[in-house]
Amino acid sequence: MQAKLLGKVNFPVMLAPMVGLSHVAFRMMLRDYLPVGATTLWPTEMLNSRKIPKQDLAAHPMSLKGEGETELWPQILGNEPEPIKNSIAHLKEWGAEAIDINMGCPVKKALRHNYGVALMGDIKYASDVVRMAVDGGDLPVSVKIRAGLQNDQSFLKDFVLSLEDAGADWLTLHPRIAGVKRRGRADWEQIAFITDILNVPVVGNGDVQTCDDVFAMLEQTGCYGVMVGRALTARPWLLSQVGEKLGFKGVLGDKDFKIPQTPQEEASEYGRSLLKLLIWLKIFYEENPGLIRFKFYVKTSHVWLNFGHSFYSKVRVCKTYQETKQVVESFFSNSTITMTQKTDLRE
Numbered sequence: 001m002q003a004k005l006l007g008k009v010n011f012p013v014m015l016a017p018m019v020g021l022s023h024v025a026f027r028m029m030l031r032d033y034l035p036v037g038a039t040t041l042w043p044t045e046m047l048n049s050r051k052i053p054k055q056d057l058a059a060h061p062m063s064l065k066g067e068g069e070t071e072l073w074p075q076i077l078g079n080e081p082e083p084i085k086n087s088i089a090h091l092k093e094w095g096a097e098a099i100d101i102n103m104g105c106p107v108k109k110a111l112r113h114n115y116g117v118a119l120m121g122d123i124k125y126a127s128d129v130v131r132m133a134v135d136g137g138d139l140p141v142s143v144k145i146r147a148g149l150q151n152d153q154s155f156l157k158d159f160v161l162s163l164e165d166a167g168a169d170w171l172t173l174h175p176r177i178a179g180v181k182r183r184g185r186a187d188w189e190q191i192a193f194i195t196d197i198l199n200v201p202v203v204g205n206g207d208v209q210t211c212d213d214v215f216a217m218l219e220q221t222g223c224y225g226v227m228v229g230r231a232l233t234a235r236p237w238l239l240s241q242v243g244e245k246l247g248f249k250g251v252l253g254d255k256d257f258k259i260p261q262t263p264q265e266e267a268s269e270y271g272r273s274l275l276k277l278l279i280w281l282k283i284f285y286e287e288n289p290g291l292i293r294f295k296f297y298v299k300t301s302h303v304w305l306n307f308g309h310s311f312y313s314k315v316r317v318c319k320t321y322q323e324t325k326q327v328v329e330s331f332f333s334n335s336t337i338t339m340t341q342k343t344d345l346r347e
Contacts, residue, residue: 008039008071009039009040009041009071009225010037010038010039011034011035011038011039011040011239011242011243011246011248012040012214012218012224012225012226012242012246013040013214013225013226013227013228013238013239013242014040014041014042014043014073014203014225014226014227014228015027015030015042015043015227015228015229015232016043016205016227016228016229016232017043017044017045017046017075017100017102017144018045018229018230019045019046020045020293020296021045021229021230021233021293021296021297021300022043022044022045023044023045023061023062023064023284023293024064024065024066024069024280024284025277025280025281025283025284025285025290025293026233026277026280026297027042027066027069028066028069028280029236029273029276029277029280030232030236030239031252032236032251032252032276033236033237033238033239033240033251033252033257033273034239034240034243034251034252035239035240035242035243035244035246035248035249035250035251035252036248036249036250036251036252037248037249038239038243038248039071040071040225041071041073041097041098042069042071042072042073043073043074043075043100044062044063044072044073044074044075045062045075046075046076046077046102047062047063047074047075047076047077047087048076048077048078049076049077049078049080049083049084049086049087050078050080050083052076052083052086052087052090052091053083053086053087053089053090055090057090057091057094058094061285061289063094064284065094065095066284069095070095070097071097072094072095072096072097073096073097073098073099073100073142074091074096074099074100075099075100075101075102075144076091076099076100076101076102077102078101078129078132078133079119079125079129080132081132081135081136084129084132084133084136085132085135085136085137088133088136088137088139089136089137091139092137092138092139096139097139097140098139098140098141098142098169099133099137099139099140099141099142100141100142100143100144100172101129101130101133101141101142101143101144102144103119103120103126103129103143103144103145103146120145120146120159123155123158123159123162124162126159126162126163127162127163127165127166128166130143130163130166130167130168131166131167134166134167134168140169140170141167141168141169142168142169142170142171142172142203143163143168143171143172144171144172144173144174144205145159145160145163145171145172145173145174146173146174146175146176146177147173147174147175147176147177147187147190151177153190153193156190156193156194157193157194157197160173160194160197160198161197161198164198164199164200168200169200169201170200170201170202170203170224171194171198171200171201171202171203172202172203172204172205172227173190173191173194173202173203173204173205174186174205174206175187175188175189175190175191175204175205175206176206185207186205186206186207188204188206188207188217188220188221189221191204191206191217191221191223192220192221192222192223195221195222195223195224196222201223201224201225202221202223202224203223203224203225203226203227204217204218204221204223204225204226204227205226205227205228205229208226208227208228208231209231209235209304209341209342209343210231210235210238210341210342211238211241211242211245214226214228214238214242215242215245230300230301231304233297233300233301234270234300234301234302234303234304234305234339235266235270235304235339236273237257237259237260237266237269237273239251240257240259241259244259263306263338263339263340264335264336264337264338266338266339267305267306267332267337267338267339268332268335268337270301270304270305270332270339271328271329271331271332271337272332274294274297274298274328275325275328275329277294277297278294278321278324278325278328281293281294281321282321287320287321290321291318291319291320291321291324294315294324295315295316295318298311298312298315298316299312299316303343304339304340304343305337305338305339305340306337306338306339306340307337311331314327314331315327315328
């Protein structure tokens, strides 16, 4: 990536900003699987620029950060100069090293306020929002987009070129149109398309579930990096697998860690990763908000697990951290539990 996109970044995989998931506890657990010597970007959950300037970011549950956390890359919703400017200043004091503008969220709440993918309906308006962020601070600015509101490649070309002209340092493309949300197949050809026409780096996102998918996207699209979302909740060691292929040695959090090779070993490691996540949740969150986050995490990731629905049904009724820990340990004591490589579930 270019110097403004944090020249120290040397690893092609990054976590996606996900509401309810990309919180400090998940980031800290995931860092345990990052190869020694690897540096990537770390997002926050989606933050609202109208609220950020008034928040104590060091204490707010959506912007908590771990001791020594670096390469933080918060994502914001915004469409007005003053809130964006004040948000960037506040986030820089908090520790942000770059800012991402969300132009991809298709949920109704964001659309009502002309946030997220709604900004893709007006090229000039969207480019103005990027200029607001670029002019409002001195941090690198990226934009996460979808393929648009309709399948219109000519529009997509004009749109991404306008963001580049407005000063965006890099773009992330999730190549589905807004209306399909996560259904259907992500069209990686669109990632290749904008990679070819832009001078700034492009990060690809969508349908990456395995280590092989990471390298396939890099090869097929020519993109700079690969953003992975829900699959990292099920397979956090994907970072280790990518690192091994790239020649990195060992992982940060556990020098004795061995990358799981079989479906049974993957299931066991998934269970261990959940116990690690529980430890981090207990550090940063009181029991009720922590369990809400844990249950949502399992709801997201259990679809890759054999008997995952049974596991989730046990977790969702837990009322304490200790009870949850016991359920995880008991369930994964069964050596016949396996994980699948891929899932077609998109909702």
